Amino acid sequence: CKLQATHLNTVGEHTWLDLILTSNPSLVSSHGQHTAPGFSHHDLIFLTYILKSPKPIPKTLHRRCFSRMDLEKLRNDAAEINWDPLVDAASVDHKVEIFNNIVIKLYDIHASIRRVKLKRTPAPWMTEGVKMAMRRRDRAFRKYKKNRIEDNWVLFKSANGVIK
Known part of the structure; x- marks a missing residue:
């Protein structure tokens, strides 16, 4: 791989300070280097690794x-x-x-x-509290759809804000 020095010294020599190591180079899809002149004397180095998430066992x-x-x-x-x-x-x-x-x-x-x-494991963030808030939001929206007044819209918006 042909990269440049990663630490740019204003006085003295530039250095190769940062390394990326891998035990399986065949899984590396890309790598590179970007300058970061606005906030650092270091270049940013990156590596994109090919990973497949394991298929959940039913x-x-x-x-x-x-x-x-x-x-x-x-x-x-x-x-x-x-x-x-x-x-x-x-x-x-x-x-x-x-x-x-x-x-x-x-x-x-x-x-x-x-x-x-x-077949799929349930989402870990989908707790009973979140489900209850979603039901409350849906109920408020149905109420607004039946009777389109400002109070019902405000109720729906506040219930929707709890979920986000």
């Missing part, structure tokens, strides 16, 4: 699907359960175990477990 979760659950059938099945073993259990731990087994059996019937594949 994550598989198992979740119960409660959205299609028929609550009336669930109530009927829960009403038919024999609760005597729960009442007769000697210890609290055993009662909890029996209760959990009963609830899990009900859920297995009425809210089956589905396999969900997450």
